[in-house]
Amino acid sequence: METKVASTEKQTGKSNETYLEVLGDTVVPSSILLSVVISMTFSIGGYFVGKSIFPSIAEPKMVASYSLLLGIAGSVLALILCAKLFKPSRILKEEESSVESFQEILRDMQVDAKEEYQLIVNDPVTRKEMEELGILDTFKKSGVQSDK
Amino acid sequence: MSVLMISLLFALLGAILFTLIGLVSGTDETAIMVPFTLLVILLGAPPEAVLSFFMAAVLAKHLTHAIPTALMGIPGDTTAVPLIDHASSLRRLGVPHVALRKMLSGGLLGAFIALPTAVLFGQFLGQFADFFKSASGLIFTLAAVLIAYFSKGKWVSIAMIIPFAFFIKSLDQFSFQIVEKHLSISFFLGIAIGPMFYDLLLSLSSSGRASLVRTKPKEYHLAPEIRAWKGFFPNPFRVLTGRQAAHTSVTSFISSLTFAFSPVGMTSLMGEIVGSRNKGVYKKSTSSLAAMNGVTESTYIAEAIIPLLAFGIPLSPVALGPAAPLFNAPPVFTSDPVNNLHNLLTPWDFFLYGLIGLVVAAIIAYPFAMNYARTATVFVMKNISQEAIVGMFVGLACLLAFHEAQLVGVILTLTMATVGGLINRVLGVGAGVQFMIFYGAGYMMTNLLGA
Numbered sequence: 196m197e198t199k200v201a202s203t204e205k206q207t208g209k210s211n212e213t214y215l216e217v218l219g220d221t222v223v224p225s226s227i228l229l230s231v232v233i234s235m236t237f238s239i240g241g242y243f244v245g246k247s248i249f250p251s252i253a254e255p256k257m258v259a260s261y262s263l264l265l266g267i268a269g270s271v272l273a274l275i276l277c278a279k280l281f282k283p284s285r286i287l288k289e290e291e292s293s294v295e296s297f298q299e300i301l302r303d304m305q306v307d308a309k310e311e312y313q314l315i316v317n318d319p320v321t322r323k324e325m326e327e328l329g330i331l332d333t334f335k336k337s338g339v340q341s342d343k
Numbered sequence: 344m345s346v347l348m349i350s351l352l353f354a355l356l357g358a359i360l361f362t363l364i365g366l367v368s369g370t371d372e373t374a375i376m377v378p379f380t381l382l383v384i385l386l387g388a389p390p391e392a393v394l395s396f397f398m399a400a401v402l403a404k405h406l407t408h409a410i411p412t413a414l415m416g417i418p419g420d421t422t423a424v425p426l427i428d429h430a431s432s433l434r435r436l437g438v439p440h441v442a443l444r445k446m447l448s449g450g451l452l453g454a455f456i457a458l459p460t461a462v463l464f465g466q467f468l469g470q471f472a473d474f475f476k477s478a479s480g481l482i483f484t485l486a487a488v489l490i491a492y493f494s495k496g497k498w499v500s501i502a503m504i505i506p507f508a509f510f511i512k513s514l515d516q517f518s519f520q521i522v523e524k525h526l527s528i529s530f531f532l533g534i535a536i537g538p539m540f541y542d543l544l545l546s547l548s549s550s551g552r553a554s555l556v557r558t559k560p561k562e563y564h565l566a567p568e569i570r571a572w573k574g575f576f577p578n579p580f581r582v583l584t585g586r587q588a589a590h591t592s593v594t595s596f597i598s599s600l601t602f603a604f605s606p607v608g609m610t611s612l613m614g615e616i617v618g619s620r621n622k623g624v625y626k627k628s629t630s631s632l633a634a635m636n637g638v639t640e641s642t643y644i645a646e647a648i649i650p651l652l653a654f655g656i657p658l659s660p661v662a663l664g665p666a667a668p669l670f671n672a673p674p675v676f677t678s679d680p681v682n683n684l685h686n687l688l689t690p691w692d693f694f695l696y697g698l699i700g701l702v703v704a705a706i707i708a709y710p711f712a713m714n715y716a717r718t719a720t721v722f723v724m725k726n727i728s729q730e731a732i733v734g735m736f737v738g739l740a741c742l743l744a745f746h747e748a749q750l751v752g753v754i755l756t757l758t759m760a761t762v763g764g765l766i767n768r769v770l771g772v773g774a775g776v777q778f779m780i781f782y783g784a785g786y787m788m789t790n791l792l793g794a
Contacts, residue, residue, distance in 0.1 A: 315625060
């Protein structure tokens with residue numbers, strides 16, 4: 196038993212790099228730093244470029260606004276660049292609809308399957324809606340099963 | 344170009360932009376709404392267009408935020424937190440698409456109820472505006488105490504009011520010495536990106552880093568899609584049962600009037616009330632979700648519009664957070680003296696241009712979320728990394744701060760983000776409390792220290 200735990204620990208430790216959780220999602224430490232630096236450079240860089248070229252081609256009072264726009268363009272560019280450079284570190288699992296047995300889920304939520312089904316059947320509006328959505332059968336099955 | 348056309352265009356821009364942003368789950372609404380709204384204002388959009396943009400953005404973002412909430416069981420933003428329980432029940436029962444449809448329809452209904460209600464109520468409250476304006480410093484201070492008490496930190500938040508005001512005033516004085524104008528955008532942005540910046544700083548600290556380290560990437564579970572309706576624009580009144588539509592309407596109407604309360608609090612409360620009136624998991628969850636999403640929408644809209652229309656000073660949690668630039672975005676808008684949408688728009692304008700925003704967002708975000716929820720989620724999850732998103736917001740904040748006061752602005756923003764983020768994350772002094780203290784700082788320091 197002990198060896199098993201140790202071996203899995205070893206595996207996870209070896210298999211990949213570490214991640215950091217920033218604002219609820221995992222990131223690679225070096226990427227996030229680079230990304231912030233790239234984004235700051237591009238946005239403020241764009242602003243500087245605007246400040247130096249617009250005075251010759253635009254009205255004086257619009258220079259600041261146009262420069263700001265160029266700065267935004269820079270930050271959007273940085274977003275695209277960073278999205279290309281740094282791939283998301285997320286694991287996306289596409290679930291099957293019936294991973295757990297329906298009854299177990301209901302039991303887990305402390306709901307009596309039979310009672311739930313009765314409530315649905317006795318309420319014409321809800322019953323009709325679930326019929327149209329094609330999900331009434333699932334509820335029905337578990338409701339009838341627990342009846343036995 | 345006529346103001347109407349410009350407003351339509353900005354509404355379109357807000358709707359498209361925030362439909363996409365809404366897909367990114369867990370995003371903090373203040374950190375996102377503030378920079379973009381500021382940009383629109385500083386770029387010189389007319390006040391009508393600013394309102395249309397904001398309304399479109401709010402509705403679009405909330406509608407698409409229902410997608411991660413329903414399909415993955417992670418809250419789209421903080422206002423979606425109270426919806427998670429019901430959403431995951433339905434997800435586990437294998438009907439997340441029903442949850443999504445109910446939420447979207449409820450949200451849409453809530454938004455269109457909130458706008459006229461808020462405009463009328465705002466107009467009614469407007470008769471007390473002079474009193475509120477003349478006593479604004481005192482009101483901000485009292486409100487700071489009240490909001491602090493209801494924040495996560497509770498007593499610590501209250502204890503932090505004076506020191507934080509002192510801190511803000513000191514930064515203000517020092518930056519005034521250098522650039523010879525009082526800054527506010529830089530302060531705002533600092534408070535807004537504080538929590539995000541805190542995580543970044545912690546990741547750099549060799550002692551604090553451990554708490555953020557994860558050994559494997561975060562896992563997301565995406566529910567399968569079952570398309571069960573025909574057409575492109577499902578009628579919300581057909582998606583909701585008559586009873587659900589009635590419950591959603593009533594709760595949205597009530598929460599449009601309680602503009603001083605927290606949106607999350609109102610959402611939980613209304614959800615509980617509706618839930619208690621419906622029996623059976625399926626019915627309880629679907630009815631609560633529709634009503635709750637309606638309430639998040641209506642509180643948001645009402646909390647932005649009522650203080651704006653009635654007083655011109657930010658007196659609600661939303662006005663102090665995501666909607667803050669509508670009140671105060673110098674040199675264009677200021678709240679002391681009041682020169683913002685309050686005096687630039689008539690109540691009729693509020694209704695008309697607000698409606699433009701809502702309608703445009705409804706046309707874009709609602710069918711998008713109904714039809715492409717899953718495809719869009721997979722695209723974002725697989726292609727847009729969190730690194731790129733966080734990078735962009737820090738970059739945008741620095742750009743705006745630089746625009747206000749060059750390097751002084753950037754340093755001020757980062758200083759505010761450091762201190763604000765720390766007391767937000769560690770002590771639980773929320774962004775709303777910090778914004779309130781920022782507004783009341785002048786009054787407090789003048790009366791306390793004679794400064």
